[in-house]
Amino acid sequence: xxxxxxxxxxxxxxxxxxxxxxxxxxxxxxxxxxxxxxxxxxxxxxxxxxxxxxxxxxxxxxxxxxxxxxxxxxxxxxxxxxxxxxxxxxxxxxxxxxxxxxxxxxxxxxxxxxxxxxxxxxxxxxxxxxxxxxxxxxxxxxxxxxxxxxxxxxxxxxxxxxxxxxxxxxxxxxxxxxxxxxxxxxxxxxxxxxxxxxxxxxxxxxxxxxxxxxxxxxxxxxxxxxxxxxxxxxxxxxxxxxxxxxxxxxxxxxxxxxxxxxxxxxxxxxxxxxxxxxxxxxxxxxxxxxxxxxxxxxxxxxxxxxxxxxxxxxxxxxxxxxxxxxxxxxxxxxxxxxxxxxxxxxxxxxxxxxxxxxxxxxxxxxxxxxxxxxxxxxxxxxxxxxxxxxxxxxxxxxxxxxxxxxxxxxxxxxxxxxxxxxxxxxxxxxxxxxxxxxxxxxxxxxxxxxxxxxxxxxxxxxxxxxxxxxxxxxxxxxxxxxxxxxxxxxxxxxxxxxxxxxxxxxxxxxxxxxxxxxxxxxxxxxxxxxxxx
Ligand code: N01
Numbered sequence: 001x002x003x004x005x006x007x008x009x010x011x012x013x014x015x016x017x018x019x020x021x022x023x024x025x026x027x028x029x030x031x032x033x034x035x036x037x038x039x040x041x042x043x044x045x046x047x048x049x050x051x052x053x054x055x056x057x058x059x060x061x062x063x064x065x066x067x068x069x070x071x072x073x074x075x076x077x078x079x080x081x082x083x084x085x086x087x088x089x090x091x092x093x094x095x096x097x098x099x100x101x102x103x104x105x106x107x108x109x110x111x112x113x114x115x116x117x118x119x120x121x122x123x124x125x126x127x128x129x130x131x132x133x134x135x136x137x138x139x140x141x142x143x144x145x146x147x148x149x150x151x152x153x154x155x156x157x158x159x160x161x162x163x164x165x166x167x168x169x170x171x172x173x174x175x176x177x178x179x180x181x182x183x184x185x186x187x188x189x190x191x192x193x194x195x196x197x198x199x200x201x202x203x204x205x206x207x208x209x210x211x212x213x214x215x216x217x218x219x220x221x222x223x224x225x226x227x228x229x230x231x232x233x234x235x236x237x238x239x240x241x242x243x244x245x246x247x248x249x250x251x252x253x254x255x256x257x258x259x260x261x262x263x264x265x266x267x268x269x270x271x272x273x274x275x276x277x278x279x280x281x282x283x284x285x286x287x288x289x290x291x292x293x294x295x296x297x298x299x300x301x302x303x304x305x306x307x308x309x310x311x312x313x314x315x316x317x318x319x320x321x322x323x324x325x326x327x328x329x330x331x332x333x334x335x336x337x338x339x340x341x342x343x344x345x346x347x348x349x350x351x352x353x354x355x356x357x358x359x360x361x362x363x364x365x366x367x368x369x370x371x372x373x374x375x376x377x378x379x380x381x382x383x384x385x386x387x388x389x390x391x392x393x394x395x396x397x398x399x400x401x402x403x404x405x406x407x408x409x410x411x412x413x414x415x416x417x418x419x420x421x422x423x424x425x426x427x428x429x430x431x432x433x434x435x436x437x438x439x440x441x442x443x444x445x446x447x448x449x450x451x452x453x454x455x456x457x458x459x460x461x462x463x464x465x466x467x468x469x470x471x472x473x474x475x476x477x478x479x480x481x482x483x484x485x486x487x488x489x490x491x492x493x494x495x496x497x498x499x500x501x502x503x504x505x506x507x508x509x510x511x512x513x514x515x516x517x518x519x520x521x522x523x524x525x526x527x528x529x530x531x532x533x
Pocket of ligand 1: 056057149150182183184185186205206348353376377378379492
């Protein structure tokens with residue numbers, strides 16, 4: 001049934017961010033509703049049910065830290081949690097903190113309008129209901145707007161096709177099927193080995209070869225889990241003090257300051273240990289091209305070692321960007337999968353996809369017969385989930401117009417001309433460059449504090465200024481320019497994966513800890529850069 005109601009705060013999205021936001025709003029005693037398009041909580045972990053979906057951050061720290069009892073009671077079963085386990089965790093959180101009473105499922109937001117006279121947001125839903133609230137908090141995720149490429153002929157395809165970020169709830173059985181996967185980002189690299197093990201034949205359509213580090217997943221031994229629980233206070237402190245929200249710090253040593261054999265041994269250890277920690281092996285992997293080359297060369301050598309067919313190995317070697325200048329995937333038997341007889345690698349950079357036919361995929365070279373196509377083609381990242389909500393600020397300005405040349409925010413938390421709207425992990429915050437729950441908690445805590453400040457001070461309006469927004473935009477650009485990240489021309493950090501999207505480096509690359517320090521200083525400084533009334 002459609003609802004028309006008034007609350008203090010409308011939160012959009014019931015993933016990691018929305019659930020914790022609601023918990024904090026309950027604590028503040030504000031009335032709130034969370035509007036969620038899906039028929040369950042979980043966000044990313046609700047939608048991304050593709051084969052092999054698993055978190056690249058380790059389970060014990062890809063979790064909330066806000067409640068000591070929660071982190072002591074919950075036991076993760078593997079080093080990296082699979083999608084189903086994370087979803088169980090988030091369902092547990094929703095129950096444990098009595099959040100469901102204020103969550104409306106199957107409720108997609110279709111528009112949000114600021115009424116400057118009333119000082120409220122009106123939020124419309126697909127179901128026809130409408131909510132009015134003084135404050136609106138978006139918790140829509142950074143990677144929730146699926147990017148299905150516009151390939152001619154998709155409608156005529158006679159088989160089934162899927163996007164990994166909108167995967168069916170029932171198991172998709174690839175047994176006996178000829179499957180094509182488009183995309184070799186983090187998602188494709190997780191899915192490819194699992195699909196290859198089931199399908200009759202798998203054809204991988206690769207546009208940009210990618211680096212990947214072995215995850216080295218395995219069961220979580222009980223003694224390790226017990227030790228982690230005893231050490232949680234220290235672990236969380238390191239996460240908050242780190243560049244990327246992980247419980248390890250980046251080495252202070254330059255890759256160029258050590259002898260070749262020492263560096264090789266360090267990389268070998270990091271490769272054996274597995275996971276995203278490889279990126280922290282040296283201080284300058286993301287800031288100095290020569291340093292980065294040492295890591296990139298090491299991984300290319302590993303690919304040559306693992307992949308038996310030299311020609312296939314050559315096609316898999318990343319050649320247009322340095323390691324970790326695009327988000328680095330981690331994998332379980334990814335490169336090994338190309339040694340299977342039932343796997344074909346097609347380079348669609350040299351032989352582009354031309355069309356999808358009724359029976360397969362045609363490149364400029366030949367047609368590949370397929371029963372199913374899987375698009376692991378990523379997302380309209382960071383801005384996509386916000387823009388599709390049709391947000392209209394003061395004087396009818398739309399967010400789409402305001403961001404026509406790329407996103408503009410102050411601290412990734414607010415947008416000038418859009419009063420009383422807060423964007424959890426918005427563009428301009430470290431978000432996707434970090435372990436997401438860590439930066440989500442930091443944002444939610446900051447928003448909670450400012451709402452408490454408003455409540456206690458009788459404030460009804462908080463809006464950043466264009467000057468603050470412009471200065472922060474310059475800082476985001478400077479932070480990016482201190483790294484090699486903007487050089488990866490096909491990166492979704494730059495919006496390069498979506499045709500027509502402005503090429504702007506969107507996340508804040510200055511590091512999680514220093515960013516959080518800035519947010520704290522801004523608050524201490526009387527919320528510098530915000531106008532409050
Ligand atoms: O998406 P991507 P993803 N024709 O954009 C290719 C997070 N994540 O879903 O590089 C042919 O990285 C595209 O090619 P190119 C993580 O932050 C986290 O894999 O643009 N190919 C690329 O190979 C990650 O970075 C976990 O040339 C086309 C691929 O599709 C983010 O999600 C797990 C194409 C898309 O790669 C996105 O990863 C998985 C076309 N028209 C993902 N369009 C965790 O474990 C695109 N491609 C937490």
